[in-house]
Amino acid sequence: DGGITQSPKYLFRKEGQNVTLSCEQNLNHDAMYWYRQDPGQGLRLIYYSQIVNDFQKGDIAEGYSVSREKKESFPLTVTSAQKNPTAFYLCASSFAGDYEQYFGPGTRLTVT
Amino acid sequence: GESVGLHLPTLSVQEGDNSIINCAYSNSASDYFIWYKQESGKGPQFIIDIRSNMDKRQGQRVTVLLNKTVKHLSLQIAATQPGDSAVYFCAEKRDYKLSFGAGTTVTVRA
Numbered sequence: 474d475g476g477i478t479q480s481p482k483y484l485f486r487k488e489g490q491n492v493t494l495s496c497e498q499n500l501n502h503d504a505m506y507w508y509r510q511d512p513g514q515g516l517r518l519i520y521y522s523q524i525v526n527d528f529q530k531g532d533i534a535e536g537y538s539v540s541r542e543k544k545e546s547f548p549l550t551v552t553s554a555q556k557n558p559t560a561f562y563l564c565a566s567s568f569a570g571d572y573e574q575y576f577g578p579g580t581r582l583t584v585t
Numbered sequence: 586g587e588s589v590g591l592h593l594p595t596l597s598v599q600e601g602d603n604s605i606i607n608c609a610y611s612n613s614a615s616d617y618f619i620w621y622k623q624e625s626g627k628g629p630q631f632i633i634d635i636r637s638n639m640d641k642r643q644g645q646r647v648t649v650l651l652n653k654t655v656k657h658l659s660l661q662i663a664a665t666q667p668g669d670s671a672v673y674f675c676a677e678k679r680d681y682k683l684s685f686g687a688g689t690t691v692t693v694r695a
Contacts, residue, residue: 513594513688515686515687518683531682572634574631576628576630578627578628581626
């Protein structure tokens with residue numbers, strides 16, 4: 474079964490802790506993306522990576538970090554510097570030069 | 586700021602009727618647009634896309650219309666079904682990335 478997976482589906486953390494969200498794809502896609510979604514709002518781009526070992530900041534990168542050591546994986550770390558980390562996080566992937574992005578099921582992060 | 590937006594945040598439609606979801610964009614240089622459907626608690630799913638050299642594109646029960654003169658995009662769903670209840674997003678290609686609007690929540694009445 475080809476697809477993009479995110480784990481866990483729900484994540485709870487205490488304020489001040491870093492947390493890493495997993496994103497894996499077996500679609501052989503070159504590019505991967507992280508978005509944040511808040512209630513009633515659209516998707517905002519956090520980071521994206523077009524090739525392994527390279528990534529760029531999106532529109533709201535502050536307080537987040539990523540790595541792209543493998544083509545299949547693009548983990549996102551929400552650091553304690555992120556002021557409002559509670560949100561629904563979506564990972565997506567696409568072929569290079571293709572703008573149709575395939576989305577994972579999302580991780581809902583709650584920080585208290 | 587955002588360059589895409591939807592005219593109405595919510596739309597209620599009777600089952601069997603046609604739905605029309607609208608989206609306005611501001612970047613006249615945009616040449617590619619996508620519509621996504623997001624069901625509650627899930628990731629968005631691709632519905633249909635259109636390039637700026639086209640005015641209309643049809644899929645299964647869906648049609649996307651592009652009016653470049655007024656920078657307007659619409660998604661038409663024929664014979665709306667309960668399974669069409671979801672949030673619909675338009676997205677615009679901008680600087681090698683996609684920029685998403687806020688979404689329209691479609692509720693289908695039985």
